[in-house]
Amino acid sequence: MNLSAQEGNYNVNQDEKISKLLEIKTGMSRESKIGDRYKIQLFYGDNNEASEVYKKYSSEFDYPAIIDYETPNYKVYVGNFRNRLEADRALLKIKEAFPGAFIPKPKRR
Structure with a gap:
């Protein structure tokens, strides 16, 4: 990479891996695999009940939802919000149908 500055030209040698790492990080950020994100937890317990909660939620709301297994329970999470306000x-809105819903503290991955 060649750069120009007030006092002349400079040649900067950058390892190819840096560009590749930046591409990977950008992709992971877009897919929400890194960083602090907020989710709403609707339920934790056995698989059958988690499936029922998921079905009920999906029929009423549009935010994305997932069922996650964390030993020994299944948890139903909603959304992937960038900030606490969202x-x-x-x-x-969700508490009207799921009064036990709450926002757990986000984990740094």
Whole structure:
């Protein structure tokens, strides 16, 4: 990479791996695999009940939902909100149908 500055030209040698790492990080950020994100937890317990909660939720709301297995329970999570304000707004709507819903503290992955 060649750069120009007020006092002349400079040649910067950058390892190819840096560009590749930046591409991977950008992709992971887009897919929400890194960083602090807020989710709403609707349920934890056995698989059958988690499936029922998931079905009920999916028929009423549009936020994406997943069933996640964390030993020994299944958990139903909703959304992938960038900030607490977005999550709180969604939680107000969701609590009408799921009064036990809450926002757990986000984990750093």
